[in-house]
Amino acid sequence: MTQRFPAIFLILLASLFILNLVQSSLTELIYDEAYYWYYAQNMDWGFFDHPPMVAFLIKIGSFLFDGELGVRFISCVLSVGTYVVLWLTIDNPKKKDHVVVFFLLLFSTTLLNAYGFFTLPDTPLLFFTALFLWLYKLFLEKPSYLLALAIGVVMAALMYSKYHAVLVIVFVLLSNLKLLREPRAWFAVIIALLCYIPHFVWLYGHDFVSIKYHIYERPNQAYSFSKFTLGYLVNLVAIFGLLFFWVYKALLKTNTTDLFVKALKYLSYGVIIFFFVSSFNRRVQTQWVVVISIPLAILTFNYILENSSSRKWVYRLGLVSLVIMLYARAWLVYKPLFPLRFETHDNTVWVNELKKKSKGVPVIFENSYRRPSMYSFYSGKPSFALNNHMYRKSQYSIDESEKSVQNKRILYVTKYAKSGDIQFLHSDNKTVYFGTFMDNFESFRKLQCIVDTTSVEKEYSLKIYNPYNFDVPLSKLSFSAAFSNAYKQVKDLQTMEVQAVKKDRQIIPARDTLEFRFELPKSKFENPKYFRVGVSENGLLPGLNGIPVKI
Structure with a gap:
């Protein structure tokens, strides 16, 4: 074990795992996590917004632990798994002398850090991208049907994590078109497609609702350079924090010495260029490009192992980032540490207030897929989202949750009303919500x-x-x-x-x-x-x- 993983590596890995477990237990859910927890209450082979992997992870964790830790436990496992796989992928013999720099590099990558405990679709996407690249490296060195089988399963896992995973597969393929003449590569594709059949069947049975929404129904806005393209470029800096200069320097300076390095560069440049072009059409969310963190982590660490000057800068700024990240993590738990409110703050406060004022009846939220799931998680009571023409569809639009409020006395909650039977202040201390009790409620939103x-x-x-x-x-x-x-x-x-x-x-x-x-x-x-x-x-x-x- 110590031949592959030095003692300091195992100590730092265990410390990271414990830190993430503690963080998971003490930090309230963010809204998207609550929504994906809601997915997991009724498992299926697909959901309105995403494939089912994120719900599957939450379901497993919830069997083992209650509360926030149950939602996040498997993410903590996958996070340290990503560190392990990346370490195995890097074969430079000098790496054992610079374990601390390796951890500082990864810990300083903002979204890699956040997805170390938050449970979002990108969490398994990052792990399976790292695993896919490691297996692909082994396949290039010594191709076999066994490796092809493993690659096929991992490609399916990638696609079960997030639809953006197709970019990972496509850009790696484009880096080595000779794979099109490789029978074992086609075998991997067949395995992946066979594993993905249940989701294809789900999509067909639900009239391809996810694809239609993401491609056709999602609202957009007029192009704005500052919001779209400039915002995207800022995001490319933000995901690597203080180390962004040395990360992109490594990408530019690394020579293509073999097919694996070529795959890493194709994947990095491919995703960056793809979403740069997309930024002229719509606003690109930061997490859409997070997958480049994996190939760039490999390229950057290999680069700084051979460049002492860059390595010193990564070490120094990595220590600064470490302090900032730890402080930010503490702030996620304890709001007074920073004069801003985040999604992890005071959710239990507004939920408990609303639960008390609802007098135990189901609560229906207007135009929100986030608040009903957060309310259900912390109150233990059923909730529903009733969306109108000014909003968008969600998982509540296609599942059976409507039955839980049909023909019952309910509390209808909205922030657009001027009065109601009850009112409460949201945890942002700005938004006032009003609630109106309705008897024998009927909803026909599935027409x-x-x-x-x-x-x-x-x-x-x-x-x-x-x-x-x-x-x-x-x-x-x-x-x-x-x-x-x-x-x-x-x-x-x-x-x-x-x-x-x-x-x-x-x-x-x-x-x-x-x-x-x-x-x-x-x-x-x-x-x-x-x-x-x-x-x-x-x-x-x-x-x-x-x-x-x-x-």
């Missing part, structure tokens, strides 16, 4: 509105499918058209009249379709590009029952 885009004499054909196992009376429904601009940002809402083709029909039968016709009302927004049909009930704003239709 699907399908518009025939071919108009006939200014009329559109509309089919409404009722997926419920009960009839839905037309008398309980009202219809609207939400008009949006070219970026699918809603700018106007107009009520509209719909006429059933069979005029004697008063219901939409269970698991059946009813045909309507309607004239599109005139929008007050000048030159709308899309409209979306919505259905409302209970006097609430209309839901996201249709897809954006180009005008």
Whole structure:
């Protein structure tokens, strides 16, 4: 063991693991973690926003531990696993003399540090990227069907972690197109596809809802250099913190000496360029490029092993980063350490206040997939997200959570109202939420509105499918058209009249379709590009029952 892993390596690795376990236990969840915890309550082969790996990790951890540690335990394991795999991938004999620099380099990488305990889709993505590259290195040295099998399974695990993983696979392939003539490489692809079949089946069964949302339905905004492209370049600096100069210097200075180094450079440059081009179309989130942390960690450490001047700077700034990171971690637990509020602060405060004021009834949140999951985690009570035309769909839109509030007395919570039966102040100490009690609540947000885009004499054909196992009376429904601009940002809402083709029909039968016709009302927004049909009930704003239709 000490031949591969020096004693100091094992000591630092154990210390990191313990630190992450303590951090996980003491730090409240962030909203996305609570949302993924919600995924894990009803495991499936896919979810609205992401593949199922993140939910799988939480499910395993929750069997072992309660609370926040249960959500994060497997992330702590994968984090130290990433350090181990990266160490194994680096074969420079000098590395054993610079273990501390290795840990300082990785610990200073901001998102690698954060994903050491936060449980997000990028956590397994980083681990399986490191594992994939290590196996690929072994395959280049001595190809075999056994290694190909392992690579195939890991490629599937990558794709089960996050759809962005396809970039890892594609750019490594582009670095070595001779793999297209390698039977063992095709064997790995076949294994990966076979392992991924359950998710393909899930996507098909859910009408490819995840793909449609990410590619077609996600709102955007007009291009802004400062927000889009400049913001992206700033993110490229931020993910490496104080060491960004030496990381990118290593990328630029490293010569392509073999196929593995070529793969690392192709992956790094490929992801950077891909999202740079994307930044001219939409805002690139920081975590979308976090995968470059893995190949650049290998390139940077190899580079500084041969360059003493750079190594000294990485060591010095790494120590500064260590202090900053530890202080930031403490601040995540104890808010007074820094005059800013983060998502990990005071969630139990607002949840407990709302739980008390709700008097034990289910709470429905308007236009939020984050707050109902956070509320459910800390209150132990069911919750639901009711999204309208001004928001987006989420896992709550496609799962069975609606049943938990159907025909019950509920508390409807929104930040857009001016009054209500109860009110509470959110933990940001700025946003006031109002809640209104409703008896015998009914929701029909799963009704699907399908518009025939071919108009006939200014009329559109509309089919409404009722997926419920009960009839839905037309008398309980009202219809609207939400008009949006070219970026699918809603700018106007107009009520509209719909006429059933069979005029004697008063219901939409269970698991059946009813045909309507309607004239599109005139929008007050000048030159709308899309409209979306919505259905409302209970006097609430209309839901996201249709897809954006180009005008």
